[in-house]
Amino acid sequence: MTLEELGYNDTFEKLRKENNLEDFEIGRIIAEHKERYIVKNEKGEFEAEITGNLRFTAKSREDFPVVGDWVTLLNCNADFVIIHSVFPRISMLSRQAVGKFGETQIIAANIDFALLVQAVDRDFNINRLERYLTICYSSKVSPIIVLTKTDLIEPQNLNEIVENIKRRIMNIPIFAISNETKDGYDSIKGVIEKGKTYCLLGSSGVGKSTLINNLSGKNIMKTKSISKSTNKGRHITSHRELSVIDSGGILIDNPGMREIGIIDSADGLENTFDKIFSFSKKCKFTDCTHRNEIGCAVIEAVEQGEIDRKSYENFLKIEREKDHFDLTVAERRKKEKSFGKMVKNFKNDMQKLSTKHNNLNKK
Template sequence: MSNNLKKIGCNKSVLASIDSGILEQFDLARVVAVHKESYTINNGEIDVLAELVGKLIFNASSPADYPAVGDWVLVNFYDEKTFAIIHEIVSRKSLLKRKTPGKKVEFQLIAANIDVAFIVQSLNENFNLRRLERYLVVVNESNIQPIVLLSKSDLLAPEDITNRINDIQKVMPDLQVIPFSNENESGLDSVRKNMQPGLTYCLLGSSGVGKTTLINNLIGKSIYRTEAVSKKESKGRHVTTHRQLTQLDCGAMVVDTPGMRELGFFSVDTGIEETFSEIMALAEKCRYNDCTHIKEKGCAVLDAVDKGLLSQDRYHNYMKMSKESTYNEMSYLEKRKKDKQFGKHCKTVMNYRKNLR
């Protein structure tokens, strides 16, 4: 393994997932940006524009079959390494994804092979425990270490910041929380200390919480465009329009993502269980194994809510996300089934016409 590949996060586990014979035919590179119909890849030396080989496109049956930012890919370079063709996606360590906004029953890829997810919320208008729980479900589902960054610490008194952190750790005691400010740069050293060479980090959060400004501060110069939050609506605008992997001087890599006002998901049982571990522990004490935690007698979860041991807001958020995950998963599987049936129908029609000739 070359030092150039090490610089962009390649390690023994990545190489172990690749047949050594394949590396005699292809070069290894990493996807650093995804565009509408092309990709930017990096081999540890330069960024190169790349496209997918036709076979990869033809065999794709879902968004997960396409490269995401952070993916390792097997490529062939052409024209003195000014252009490349992507032939295969290397097995992923982790994959962050979300349901597409609105009523579409499909999902979007956020990033792949992420080691740590920085979930960013601002300490003033954007702070929301229920929204934080949604991000944690997605991150925990992908087996990624979550760290919460609370931005705009310059706008609150120290005691108010402490209260916010306590609110989080009351329900998630093991979660690391770091307050910081992009304005006076307090707390930025704590963020930097949590970034290790060779690891890949991802910034998640709503628009306007300071993700892009944070990256600019970590880099040390304003590479990415930022925009102020609307005072009228207290909402940020989507300044980051695509995902991009950036290497920092410390050797860590970070992905900035567009702000997400809607974070839907499906098939996140593991993420829900890890995020709401205390509810899972209570559920084991329910009288019935198939307890829905809605109205059954002997439900330990409802009993904890009634006694004030479990907050109603956290309980309702758990129930809401569980139902949402189940509904979206069923809808997605039904959609895939219909797509397959339609594909078979088209093939039957084409074969019939062919036999008539």
């Protein structure tokens, strides 16, 4: 397999030259298992880990490799290789780390498109779609909506779902498919381009792994049925994994996400809720929060039915989460700065004591 088939292109070659990485062999991260990686290039697949220097100089988890990253390699003629450095990323899908306030979790890197997968029989939720869209726009990734399990509902119900999406979400491709009957597959296969990378986002049990298997014509990913007792998806995909299918498309399966925490995403919000931002320019006050101000054009548009009320409420909720995340990050950085200053002062005091002690000994 060539590097181009793994998604390498002129953009990455330019980054390689600009960062003086031409003397290294390179590969792409196709899987991650607790900071142990699988890297693939034209020579094959290798187990890998990062250098001690890369680990030591990393300022946060974001500096570590993730699935989709291009990396430079050492010792590439052995079964086990060392990751020397990570290429600058052209895109990065991220969300709030679950249970870790103020921290970011990278979902995958160097993504061209995100397939936002929802099952129409039980999982469908436009509010969640808007959250996924916000993440995509913040990450400079083009979204595509994929509705699965269409064989489990009536055509009339499916049409209503599609129309509801279009009323709130504009200019995003929507594909309705059945993993069982393969209805809709001819259409979605048409958007999978050779050399482009697609990351699947969605809850457990919506059919992401089955979709990859059907598109590839092989059983690449493990699948399992929905739990009959809870009607919820079971976590089969336990880690992110990149696969190249016969058509040339590059697909990344992703564990089901129950929580979609929004991080610093001003651009993402503006693109997802563009109608709200368009009306906000007419507000009486430039710092209008669109919650209860007199002269708010957004509130007026909601009351007149020009902005969908549920979309407006979802916007306010996501914006509050974003503001809380920004505040948490600022507080954490303040604490880190204070701790760093304390450590520096401690080292200076110890050095002074040591110097004083040495001078006394000389006397």
